[in-house]
Amino acid sequence: MSEGEGAASARTIGDPWGPWDPLSPREVADLFEGVASPWWISGGHAIEFAVGHRFRPHEDIDVLLLRRDxxxxxxxxxxxxxxxxxxxxxxxxxxxxxxxPPRVHDIWCRPGPSAPWRLQFMLDAAEGDDWVYRRDGRIRLPVARLGGRSPDGIPYQVPEIPLLYKARGTRAKDERDFSEVLPVLGSEQRRWLAEALTLVHDEHPWIDRLRTEGG
Structure with a gap:
């Protein structure tokens, strides 16, 4: 599911609605081959792309789209x-x-009524050339800086964005994601995330770690 409150609500309603059999990032990329609008693998898969290897199982797969797309x-x-x-x-x-409506920011997809859920899209706002954090419009990032690409060309979201969503209600897997990716975050990424967390979660324990650990 999507990270933060979207994930919690999605997982809560998800179990009665049938099983998940998520696509792999490669399968998502094959589906979206040739699409002009930007999209990015998000959530835990994106963090693993940033780290450079897989380090935990995944129950689902998230893809970020700008709401306008x-x-x-x-x-x-x-x-x-x-x-x-x-x-x-x-x-x-x-x-x-x-x-x-703006309150809807998760879309679940499956091939048919008897099929498992295969893919979830998260919709985030954008204003002009800027991505806008949906929980606090003061937090922004140029759309051009939202993503990177895996060695085989799969677009993925820069890890500071899913970490910002995960920080609201950290679970064991979120703590692991943070610990695994922290050493590979650049100084600008750590600074941006620390400042964003200070705005919305002033005493979050990740803030000190961002300022004292990392690459």
Missing amino acids: RHVVQEVLADWEWWAADPPGTLRPWLIGETL
Whole structure:
């Protein structure tokens, strides 16, 4: 599921709605080959790309889209089902052409009604050339700096973004993600994340570690 409160709500409503059999990042990239709109593998998979190797299992796979590009889901997965995770705790069909309200930022997808869920999209805001953190509009990053690419060309989100979402309610896997990726974060990445966390989670324990550890 998506990280932070999106993940919690999605996992809570997910179990009664059937099993997950997530696509691999490579399978996602194959589906999205040729798509002009930007997209990025996110969540724990993105952090593993930054680290350079896999270090934990994953129950799902998250793909980030800018909200303004949400139509890509219905175009690329035209024969699939698309469901909106509509807080608090509702999973409902997303109709063709429907404009999703701002509170909906998770889309679940599967090939058909008897198939497992294969893919989740997270929708984040953008203003002009800037990505905007949906929980606090003061936190921004140029869209051009949102992602990198794996050695085989898969787009993935820079790790400081999923870490910012994960910081709100850290779980054991979030702590591991942070510890694994911290040594490879550059000084600018550590500074940006420490400043963002200071704005929204002033006493978060990761702040001191960002300032005293790392590369």
